Amino acid sequence: MEEVIIALIICVALPWVILHYITKWKTASTITTDDESLLDELYHLAKRLDARMDTVERLVSTDDPGFRPARLVHDSDEDNDALRELDRLIAEKKGVKQ
Template sequence: MSSFVFFFVPTVIFLGMVLPLWLVLHYVSRWRSSKGLSAEDKQTLEAAMGEVERLESRLETLETILDAEQPDWQTRHSVD
């Protein structure tokens, strides 16, 4: 009986206190390490921002052309 208690008590303490704490701390540390963007995500985001800047420049050019050819195009085509 004493050998049973010798193995049973530490096992219960480990499963009841140490293991849950260990699992929580493990997954908290993994969550913190994966919190930021990966290198691939950063590269994709930079490429998308470059595309946005290119499209904004193109839109400004088109508006400049329309302003030169049709000065009142914005008032005629505005949504009321």
């Protein structure tokens, strides 16, 4: 009787436990739809905040000619190329044509 229980554990329970945790491991390492929508929302928020910072820096620079922003330069081609590439990749991922 003990041999049957041991054989049953080895043939059924052990593979089930192994496959269960392999499945858990694979699903935990993927990005869910909620994660993608959160990242998309954060990306758009960052773009809005960047536009607001540009406006604030432009207003401050009109009041104080000696003001030099310590961040990226507004509308420089070097900075905008990376942002355009990121926009293109996001649109490609969503299947939207630009």
